[in-house]
Amino acid sequence: MTKNIMIVGVGGQGTLLASRILGNTVIGEGYDVKLSEVHGMSQRGGSVVTYVKYGDKVYSPIIGQGEADIILAFEILEAYRAMPYLKKGGVIIANSQKIDPMPVITGAMKYPEDIENKISSKVDLVEVDALSLAEKAGNIKSVNVVLIGVMAKNTDIPYEKWVETIKKTVPEKFLDANLKAFDYGYNL
Amino acid sequence: MKKLMLGNAAVARGAYEAGVTVVASYPGTPSTEITENIVKYDEIYAEWSPNEKVAGEVAIGASIGGARAMSCMKHVGLNVMADPVFTASYTGVSGGLVLCVADDPGMHSSQNEQDSRHYAKAAKLLMLEPSDSSECKEFTKKAFKISEDFDTPVIIRLSTRVSHSQGLVDEKDRENYELKDYEKNSAKYVMMPGNAIKRHVVVEERTKKEIEFAETTDLNTTEINSDKIGVITSGISYMYAKEALGDRVSYLKLGMVYPLPEKLIKDFCEKHEKVYIIEELDPFIEEHCKALGLDVIGKEKFTMLGEYTPALIKKAIFDEDSNEFATIDEQIPIRPPVMCAGCPHRATFYVLKKLGLVVSGDIGCYTLGAAAPLASVDSTICMGASVSAALGMAKARGNEFNKKLVSVIGDSTFIHSGITGLIDIVYNKGNNTVIILDNSITGMTGHQDNPTTGFTIRKEPTKQVDLELLAKAVGIERVVVADPFDLKNFERIVKEETQADEPSVIIAQRPCALLKTVKYTGxxxxxxxxxxxxxxxxxxxxxxxxxxxxxxxxxxxxxxxxxxxxxxxxxxxxxxx
Known part of the structure; x- marks a missing residue:
């Protein structure tokens, strides 16, 4: 069986780095892995979707509706948008941060209200104030690693393996804050 | 140990292992990271060329010079490169020559959804299509050998999901490829009619041999699981089909998509009651099968639009629905891409919108100037069209209209193909105003250097094209450099230049906010x-x-x-x- 993880957020939030940390951690465990990323136009502040799939043999790099075991969302509206991709019994881990999309900024549409309840009335939701935790860790940009920490707890890959990959992936000068951020997420 | 690698990085690795020494490209999503990864290998000369045509010609020259060479581009980049490509098919190669083209089904980052396989057929060039990162590396390596064996440039066709997916790749050592001796051979490389007529005969003979190769090569593989349903597929569609249909059907996976085998396909069809062709975009394999008189099912079941998914394939073939899922019971706002906070283009479009100008747009981050609330851009066709199309508009509607019309084009795009349009404006007495959005980098594709930045792909300092001098050199007398963030001054300049009865260029200068050298604080x-x-x-x-x-x-x-x-x-x- 493949394990399907979908990472969603807003372009610029660091979803790509999160998917690479995840991907590199699972290959260490001997799995076949595929990651599908988004580059170019879509990265410019738009909805960004990355798929990570691992198992004995992975064919398609993409995840369809009703197929994700975990959805890791960096923004709550994006969590809501991705909800149809969640498998029955799966979990959405979502940052509670709200970022207005352009149709809301221009006043053409309203940011949906009470998203948290709309999601949790249908599926399992773990809501995290990752922004505050990232701030506490000393780098506001480490939101992605806080969320990786929360997710790591939901997998059977040992703690040390995650830390090992973070050390390899994150630049030296941001490492301390990122390791702290990971711990905050992991120990939540 | 196997490494997790982007499809594009795997192509670069394959080229490295094949002993490539020259790579020339112009950036374009989803192909850019191939050449960016080439830079990691010191043994390879790499360059960002001004456009794809130049890049292709550099690679062709390197091949004639006896080296293994490569050029990479997005699908529409192959349109720009098409001219030398069609003739390089006649000349053939000395060192192996591989052209990588990345299609963008679903148009994640493109202005059209063209299917590059038609180029292989039109230019009579052998084309390979890998399905994942591992094949990206293996096929690229093989492509160089095939190129030399058949004396032809070889095209590798990628698509967004292959280019931008990571998968496991086994790294091997670099082959020690000896530069071939250079020998003058004008009958082969000087394509004037007398020689080209003879070379065309060679091309047709070559294609026949390539078809024989297609029948037996291990690039095309058969997997028999059933006598009821067979699937003929290639590229990413194979992976989707395999996930959706598993062992319930047989597969003919075509790693070589041009020329296509005949006997192999006929035999496969004979063994199955029903045969489906699963290919994104156009019915390329399907038409080949139907021309062979085979009763196959293709586009009557599968769309020509966008990307496929395993769920779509499962539904089309077995009429089975995908997993149940939770639905969203209201309309939620979309989140389209936007110009970044701090983007210099925002200021330019704010002024253009305020002045109510008609804006002839171009390809780059600034295409986003068409989106609300700035909504200033009136047209976007292709690289460079902002300049020449504005001349056409002005010629059609007259000088009063021209006073409300501007072209906007980025620095890299201007060098790519805006400069020729500007020469046209001068030569044919246009009065257009062209705004060059000089943000000191190629932005959209993720910060590649270009001839106006003063640095090469390896960040070595080099001569910098001076846009102001360049515009003057082609005959533009009114050239103004201005900072768009100085809104009042910028507005005054745009007003003045559009009203002038001669052509003008405004260089809107402010670097991309994402550049490391830009230090906004607080x-x-x-x-x-x-x-x-x-x-x-x-x-x-x-x-x-x-x-x-x-x-x-x-x-x-x-x-x-x-x-x-x-x-x-x-x-x-x-x-x-």
Missing amino acids: HCKIGPECKNCRMCMKLGCPAISVKDDKVVIDETQCNGCGLCINVCPFGAIHKED
């Missing part, structure tokens, strides 16, 4: 002086929004560029550290 905050007039909202900055009927600036998004301070009529926006 962030902006709305003060108590705010009268809620919402002028700042007209900028369409992703950091500025309305909360509880008051304008607020999101600290996590604002980078302190200060443009909003310039538009606020009440001085209500302040900079904080």
